[in-house]
Amino acid sequence: MDFLKLLNNNSIFQDIHSAAQELNVKTFVIGGFVRDYILGRPSKDIDVVCLGSGIELAELVALKLGKEGKVTVFKNFGTAMLQAGEWEVEFVGARKESYNRDSRKPVVEDGSLEDDQNRRDFTINAMAVSLNKDDYGQLVDPFGGVKDLKRKVIRTPLDPKVTFSDDPLRMMRAVRFAAQLNFDITPDTFDALIEQAGRLKIVSAERIADELNKIIMTNKPSYGFKLLYHARLLHQFFPEMVALQGVEEREGHTHKDNFYHTLEVLDNVAEVSDDLWLRWAAILHDIAKPPTKRFHKKAGWTFHGHEDKGARMVPGIFRRLKLPMDHKMKFVEKLVRLHLRPIALVKETVTDSALRRLLFDAGDDLDALMKLCRADITSKNDNKVQRYLRNFDKVERKIEEVEEKDHVRNFQPPVSGEEIMEAFNLKPSREVGVIKEEIKEAILEGKIRNNREEAWQYMLEVAGKMGLEAEKK
Ligand code: ATP
Ligand code: MG
Numbered sequence: 001m002d003f004l005k006l007l008n009n010n011s012i013f014q015d016i017h018s019a020a021q022e023l024n025v026k027t028f029v030i031g032g033f034v035r036d037y038i039l040g041r042p043s044k045d046i047d048v049v050c051l052g053s054g055i056e057l058a059e060l061v062a063l064k065l066g067k068e069g070k071v072t073v074f075k076n077f078g079t080a081m082l083q084a085g086e087w088e089v090e091f092v093g094a095r096k097e098s099y100n101r102d103s104r105k106p107v108v109e110d111g112s113l114e115d116d117q118n119r120r121d122f123t124i125n126a127m128a129v130s131l132n133k134d135d136y137g138q139l140v141d142p143f144g145g146v147k148d149l150k151r152k153v154i155r156t157p158l159d160p161k162v163t164f165s166d167d168p169l170r171m172m173r174a175v176r177f178a179a180q181l182n183f184d185i186t187p188d189t190f191d192a193l194i195e196q197a198g199r200l201k202i203v204s205a206e207r208i209a210d211e212l213n214k215i216i217m218t219n220k221p222s223y224g225f226k227l228l229y230h231a232r233l234l235h236q237f238f239p240e241m242v243a244l245q246g247v248e249e250r251e252g253h254t255h256k257d258n259f260y261h262t263l264e265v266l267d268n269v270a271e272v273s274d275d276l277w278l279r280w281a282a283i284l285h286d287i288a289k290p291p292t293k294r295f296h297k298k299a300g301w302t303f304h305g306h307e308d309k310g311a312r313m314v315p316g317i318f319r320r321l322k323l324p325m326d327h328k329m330k331f332v333e334k335l336v337r338l339h340l341r342p343i344a345l346v347k348e349t350v351t352d353s354a355l356r357r358l359l360f361d362a363g364d365d366l367d368a369l370m371k372l373c374r375a376d377i378t379s380k381n382d383n384k385v386q387r388y389l390r391n392f393d394k395v396e397r398k399i400e401e402v403e404e405k406d407h408v409r410n411f412q413p414p415v416s417g418e419e420i421m422e423a424f425n426l427k428p429s430r431e432v433g434v435i436k437e438e439i440k441e442a443i444l445e446g447k448i449r450n451n452r453e454e455a456w457q458y459m460l461e462v463a464g465k466m467g468l469e470a471e472k473k
Contacts, residue, residue, distance in 0.1 A: 001038055001146070003129045004137040012087050016048060017131045019060040025052035028113060028128035028140065035124050038149055039181070046089045049116055049128065054091035055080045061089070078108070095119070099166040104202060106166070113140065121163065121170045122177065123148045123155050152183045160192035168199035171233055172211035179215045179224030193231035200236040205322040208237050212321070216279050221270055222263035229259070240317060241283070243290040253300030258289045261378055268375030277328045278368050281335035282375060287313055311337035331365060335372055338362055342373040345398075346391045355402045356444045359409045366409065370396060406450045408443065414455035415439060423459070424468045431466065438462045 007013040020027035027050040036043040050057050058071045058080035065084055072081040079092045096111030097119045113128060120126035123143040130138045143157040154174050156163040164171050171193050178185050215224035228234040235242050245259035262283060269282040288310035289303045296302060314333040318325060341358050362369050377388045403409050413436055420432050439455050448454040460470060
């Protein structure tokens, strides 16, 4: 691997080199940047470690770049950050760390490059490239990181049990890197995951969610979830998902394994969308199957109401996992609640009013809902899947036709509450709401068309039946 070319082609490295020379401190590029360069994944984040003060080094580099005073210093961590053109460079002094059992925060002291590499999480993240005069551009790879990149494995530099117990967040990172890079985790390191999984309890929910979301955003998220499951990490923070796993047989009736089904749906969604929250909807669409599961002698297994119960479970799960409680959560909740609706429309006999109701209920999220529903069609029988998908095309065409005709996707009441109050000389009251609701229902049911004239006429009828008289004008 030719690091000289990299270093010579980007002046930032020469600037760091000459600042380090002046201060007479040994300096290296380390970690993710080196890994990603070898993998051919260009990265703009550079981590620099020096045998001295990272803050002083950062300040001198800034001075050389005419960026005096532009260094962001994190005194508590002894690190400094500098934005230089397209690069974001983080400077830190080499350190040695020791941990105690109750916290992820280590006791830190100055150390050698070797000490610093020893505290890194994985062999592929522990490689350094020298920025020093005598061995400029040379790779320092004490744990065989290059070999592990070639073998495509995640492995800790030291005893994995100790590495994971010291900072249990590394367990989530192990799965995340395996998922992002499509690597295996070596057996020793994997055994340590299983053994230390319980230590995840000292990691904050936010940090776990960060890693989990990165896993969800990979090309084939099922892989990361299977690793989380088999390492028993998933059990620590997401028991509802673990509960999806398993099949039960009674009197010849079996049901599918909803964990693997969910992962298939998630992979299907990932193929067509990079929307994290649509992916979350896939993860949660069947989450209430375990608590709604019943056995009936004739019908076999049922999961009645799992879509409603599932939607009601969404806020609690989001809160606990420290995911956002805003419109993103509402979107997931809505998709979980509606996820069976389009499938019910596949029948030949489907009425326009059923289509209008779905349009009305899904609104702007209809496209996302349809993606989820298509992804939800999983079967070992490919012909069956294809047939279902073709039926779905038909449903989508019908929905388009109805929308063109009736415009209920972003339904706006054709007669407003104020107009109703004025027409019948009403104060804000229950009656106004009833009349508005009746007009909306009539449109969705197809009794009247979605326009002002028909709605006005209908309003007069409804109000008449309620014994209200229109104001004479
Ligand atoms: P990415 O930026 O894609 O997440 P990265 O490897 O750069 O990947 P960072 O979190 O930016 O990851 O960390 C930079 C480097 O710091 C890592 O390559 C690794 O050497 C080290 N590191 C980060 N977090 C830990 C940790 N919890 N334990 C040990 N080393 C860590
Ligand atoms: Mg990074």
